[in-house]
Amino acid sequence: DAKTTQPPSMDCAEGRAANLPCNHSTISGNEYVYWYRQIHSQGPQYIIHGLKNNETNEMASLIITEDRKSSTLILPHATLRDTAVYYCIVRADNYGQNFVFGPGTRLSVLP
């Protein structure tokens, strides 16, 4: 079972920041937070991951609370192409361990 809780859906205006929350209150000390997204009829796309520090890359920023029980994925300037299902996944650093997908958040970027 997924170890995360996400809202089922969110809307965001084009050009505005999209803030996607994720609750992972049972996260363990050796577990990372990963974010992927899936655009319709495609495989999941890696976005970002982190352990406890905030992270930023060319796609997004990841803000992890100090207690690590929740995090927020931020898309700074959402575009229509960011419409997708976003998955927050908690996973230990184990090479053979798979990624368990929950239902995710369906983000709709509106013109």
Place this chain on the structure above:
Amino acid sequence: GAVVSQHPSRVICKSGTSVKIECRSLDFQATTMFWYRQFPKQSLMLMATSNEGSKATYEQGVEKDKFLINHASLTLSTLTVTSAHPEDSSFYICSARGQGPYVAFFGQGTRLTVV
């Protein structure tokens, strides 16, 4: 990021026939690959874990004789759906760990339709 290529992207086959799906890691070696299945409006469900040079590990409820997995090299894993039936119609996705220690990359998926 690393590239995982899946082929074919879409296939239609007749009931009772077999279909092979290939998953390749193009720019890295993957000792472990994963196969997922996704039904419409549902999330990805892990079917099996494929380890190079050894037998795959199947999740509970997944028939190993029906979904044959071969991981003969560090860059190629195949999933063969044998004696396919309409209920096997689904979106099949593979993934492989990248060169970094933590991130998995996914193929573009294969849409299988059994008629």
